[in-house]
Amino acid sequence: MLISGLLIGAALGFVLQRGRFCVTGAFRDVWIAKNTWWLSALFVAIAVQSVGVWVLDALGVITLSSTGFAWLATIVGGFVFGFGIVLAGGCATGTYYRAGEGLVGSWFALLFYALFAAISKYGPLAGTTQALRGITTEHGTIHETLHVSPWILVALLVAVAALWARHHLTKPRMKVATLPPERTGLNHLLFEKAWNPFATAVVIGLIALAAWPASWATGREFGLGITGPSANIANYLTTGDLEMVDWGVLLVVGILVGSFIAAKGSGEFKIRVPDAQTIVRSIAGGALMGIGAAWAGGCTIGNGLVETSMFSWQGWIGLGAMILGTGAAAKIFIAPRKKSAAPGRVPAGV
Structure with a gap:
């Protein structure tokens, strides 16, 4: 059954690469371009998964439960993670699928993301992580706090996601260059x-939904997750402990495989070596991602896509903290470059 992790990961990596689905870009665009197009698409994925997850729970296929909300760790860790993804040039899944495209900067970011996630979960920073996550509130989910049925929140989420998507779909948008319309067939589509x-x-929402019963069948009672499996890879490579190789590890390996297949098939695979400054930023960003995700209990997938679908406070507060962290880093590292490159200005050094 573990092989299902590899297959679902490959499907996810393929879709992420071909759809250019970048959560970092979604967060960054909110601050730099004042655009919520991609953020609204993320809400669609959350809504699709949420409907399915609560149906699975109602049918007894899985059993959703909650613990206390580690509010301080989620806020601080989410902000640190959000800051790091700007430096790294991609979030957890974005880094994986860009690594599969041949971006060497993403290789460095991915390496240090996994390393520092392991350090924060199992190594010298484990005590700090445990201390932060030990500060909790009683209720871990929004519906518990409000004393309402989760289906009320499901209906509200679906309505918001649908209206938000409709708002963007009815607005004119810059056209993306495509091949001539006479080209058809499966190869053209893929x-x-x-x-x-x-x-x-x-499609991402449906893949996230399929991950639940597949992962549950192996004894791993969760859906998609990137940080824990990445830390487990680093742990396995340093200790040789085969118990670390679970469904989640095969999932993240599958993301690399799927994105590589997509990039090769579309002619987008190419080994690209960045300059020294980009490599240094990728390393720093990867390290911050690993620490932040370990503290927050998840990344843009674990918290931003999965926990949000369960209406956990960790998911939604973590999502907000990541957006704020991305905004802070964007204002420091991206906004000045945009201003220097604006018409009528001469960039420094030119």
């Missing part, structure tokens, strides 16, 4: 045609 962000989001 490797040539530009994918609609909202269609991509629906």
Whole structure:
């Protein structure tokens, strides 16, 4: 049954790469471009998964439960993670699928993300992580706090996601260059045609949903997750402990495989070596991602996609903290470059 992790990971990596689904870009665009197009697509993915997850829970296929909310660790860790993804040039899944495309900077970011996630979960920083996550509140979910049925929140989420998507779909948007319309067929759809962000989001939501029963069947009682499996890879490589190789580890390996297949098929795979400054930033960003995700209990997938679908406080507060962290880093590292490159200005050094 572990092989299902590899297959679902490959499907996720393929869809992420072909759909260019980048959560870092979604967060960054909120601050730099004042655009919520990709953020609204993320909400569609969350809504699709949320409906399915609560149906699975109602049918007894899985059993959703909650613990206390580690509020301080979630806020601080989410902010640190959000800051780090700007330096790294991608969030957890974004770094994986860009590594599969041949981006050497993402290789460095991925290496240090896994390393520092392991350090924060199992190594010298484990005590700090445990101390932060030991500060909790009683209720871990929004519906517990409000004393309402989770289905009320499901209905509200679906309505918000649908209206938000409709708002963007009815607005004019810059057209993406595509191949001539006479090209048709499965190969054109899979490797040539530009994918609609909202269609991509629906597919990601369905893949996230499929991960629940597949993972549950192996004894891992959760859906998609990136940080824990990445830390387990680093742990396995340093200790040789085969118990670390679980469904989640095969999932993240599958993301690399799927994104590589997509990039090769679409002609987008190429080994690209960045300059020294980009490599240093990738390393720093990867380290911050690993620490932040370990403290927050999840990354843009574990918290931003999965926990949000369960209406946990960790998921939604963590999502907000990541957006704020991304905004802070964008204002420091991206906004000045945009200003220096604006018409009428001469960039420094030119």
